[in-house]
Structures are given as C-alpha cells and as structure tokens.
Amino acid sequence: MTKRAAGRAADGLRLAVTTLTVLPVRGGRVDRPTAAVAMGLAPLVGALLGLTVAGLAGGLRVLGAPALVAAGVAVAAGALLTRGLHLDGLADTVDALGSYRSGPAALEIMKKPDIGPFGVVALAVTVLIQAAAIAAVPWWAIVAAWTTGRLAITLACRRGVPPARPEGLGAMVASTVPTPAVLLAVALVAAAAVPAAPDRPWLGPVGVAVAGCAVLVLLRHCVRRLGGITGDVLGACVELATTVMLITVTLG
Template identity: 65%
Template sequence: MPDGSALTAGVRLAVTTFTVLPVRAGRVDRATAGVAMSLAPAVGALLGAALAGAFLTLGGLGAPALVAAAVTVALGALLTRGLHLDGLADTADGLGSYRTGPAALDIMKKPDVGPFGVAAIVLALLVQAAAIAALAARPWTAALATVVVATSAGRLAATWACRRGVPAARPDGLGALVAGTVGPLPLAAGTAAVAAVAAAAVPGRGWQGPIVVVMAIAVAVVLTRHVVRRVGGITGDVLGAGIEVTTTLTYVGLVLG
C-alpha cells in the first residue's frame, strides 16, 4: 500500500503522463509510477467524459456526426499531446521492420515516421472517428458511456502492460520507470470498474460492453507479449501503442449491433 506522499505524487504523475493538464510535478520513482499506472483508467475516464461532452455539444449545435466525431478525435490527440499516437507509429515501425532486439529499438527511437507508422495512425484515427460518428444515432447516455469506456479501456491497457513480471526494454526512459510496478489488485479493480461502466454503453445488451472490454484488453496483453519477445521489454512507445489499439478496438466492439 503506497504512503500518502506516494499516492499524491502518483496522482500527479498519472495526470501529467496521460494528459496535457499543467499539474506541478512531484516525486517521481517506481512507487509513484505504480500508483500512476494503476490510476490510468480513472484518468482515461475523466478524459473520455470531456471528449464525450465535446461530441454531444457539437451534435447539439447541429454539426454533422462525422464532423463532430473528427473534432472529438482531434481534441483527444490535443489533450494527450499526441504521445500515444506517436507511440503507436514508432511501435508499428519497429514491428514492421521484422528486426529484433536493439535493432528494432533503434527504429522505434528514431524521430521520423515510416510507412507502417503512418498507416497505423491513419487507420486508428479513421476507425475511431467513424465509430464515434455512429454514436449520433444512440441515446446520449449510451454515447457518453461509450466514449468514456473506450478512452478508459485504452489506459487500462497501459496498466496491464505495467503488471509485475513484464520487463523494460531499456535501462532508462518511461518503460524502465513503470515496467513491473502494478500488482494484481489494481489490475482486477481497474478491469472490473471499466467493464461495469461498459454495460451502459450498449442499450438493451448490457452483456456486450463487458465482453468487448475483456476482449480488447486480451488483445493488448497479446500485443505486449509479442513486443516483449521482439525487443526484450516495454517502452513508453509500447504503452502508447497499447492505448491506441485498445481504444480503437473498444470503440468498434461497442458500436457493433
């Protein structure tokens, strides 16, 4: 159980890691990193509520559904500094190179974006925007729950990537700070909370939401394992990739049917 100072610092670290909010940085170590990664789904829920509010407001003002959805996706990138999209691109380039170990890590670390990275970003944004646009035909409560759940589930994927037993690929950087810092209790609590809210995302089929969340997280876990086999561990880029992949899959699963 973290002490009071670690908890407060962990909250600050979670907010500064997953949003652009100008929160003053506090203590940063592996104890606070564990708190921050455990709280990632909660930060995602708050971010999702803001995005859902933007989408519903734009719809209420008469904006076409696709325009409102595109603005919502753009706002999400702005509020996270585009870091998760950058991680998705770098991870896609590293995996797409078919190289392993340090060679793949070098590709992921380069500032330029290759064809795999560009394709990954474009496809993720397109699918997310299309899924959000489909929410215009649903009750506002379901639309709100869907955006909150998808955004929160993405951050839950980062929590799972930081579970105990998962190593860091490098001795420094964000991956080294957060790898292996999350225990089983935060994993269970976070997953149960996101799955519970997901029941409200699909009217008349409360079972669909929790199943979608579990399946999306399962894909994220498999992706993390694959990356660990290829490069030896996780990095900040891998966390970003997991967030975007899981968010996209959750959106798709929740708008089906």
C-alpha cells in the first residue's frame, strides 16, 4: 500500500467513526473518495458498536439484571453511541414515505423537526423488537446484527444509487462505493455471522441475506419516491437491517 493509499484509508476510517459514532476522533480529509472508504468500512464500525452493546447487555445480566432490562439498556446505549441519528432517520423516512407524497414534498417532511404518527410507531416497534431479540440471542448475534446494520450503509452507497438532494450527507456519500467493495463487505459480514447461531450456523448468513434484501427493497422505494438517498434514508436502512437480522437469528 502506498503512502497516499494508507492516508486515504486512515482518513476514511476516521470519517466512518466520526459519522457513525459519538467518539471524539480527530477528523481528516473529507471528500467523495474518502467517503467511499468510510462507507465501505461502515460494517467494521458496526462491529465495534455491536461489541459494546453486547458487552453491556452481558455485563448487566452477570450483575443480576433481568434479560429484558439488560436488553433495553443496551438498545438505549446503542442509540446514545450513535447520537440517535439512525433512529431519527428511521422516523423521518417513515413519515415521508407514509405521507404518500413524492419528490420535494416528501423531502420537506423529512426536514421537519417534529415526528409524525408513522415515525412514532416505527420507533416504538423497532426499539421493542430489538430489545426483545437481544434478550433472547447470544452475544455474537448482537455483534452480527449491529455489523449487518452498518453493512446496509455500504449497500445504500453503492454505485448507481443517486442522492435525493444536491447537498447534505446523502449527496457526499451516494454512489461512492464500487460494486466489488460492496460484494466483499457482504461476503465478510456473512462469514462473520456464522457463529451468531451456534447450533444453526447457516442462520446468521441467511439473516445477512434477508436483511440485505429488505434494505434493497427500501432503497428502491426511496429512489422512486424521493429521487435517491439522504442521510435519513441511510439511518432507516441501518435500523431496518439491524432489526431484520435480530429477528432472523431468533427463529428456529
């Protein structure tokens, strides 16, 4: 790896961490090539978040907390570690899509600071399912779910997916990740998900595949209704993929 490539990789990792977490990491270069690296490394950041969430849930269980209480605290901690941006993006995206408006009218709904009834229901259901699932699955399944959630960002930023606006996070990261990098990320996350269900090693990779398909369906709908992706859409993709993965590993 050349010095320039190493610098680009370091800048991309810093951008991924500062964009997807609250960690106070010193920023570096911010441009579309760096964004491509950052969005490609999003699953790695997801794995680190997943380890933290799983460790907190497991630690509380060791201290005697009921499983659902530990899971609820873990979900709350996961939201705090990401500034709640992904949950906020989920609510805004669901409100916009639920309005049955398209284009600029739908994007204007996403900009509003309040949350409508569709968004409230989406948040409540998502948090409830995630907490219930965390209470029932092994710790590596939690790591795999948070990793899969950030893999959704890599999928959403693949080449060919346009931004909905000419400015903002969506415009900077949209269509930056080349297809080979996306396929490599999917393969690595699927392989890492094998231990998520120790007695059913096929279930983890299936969960990654199902979550990926759900994200692709959401993306297609957002491109049709909104014209492309926004930062809010990325957040919705994260929460959708995380939740679908958690549901899948509870089956069987």
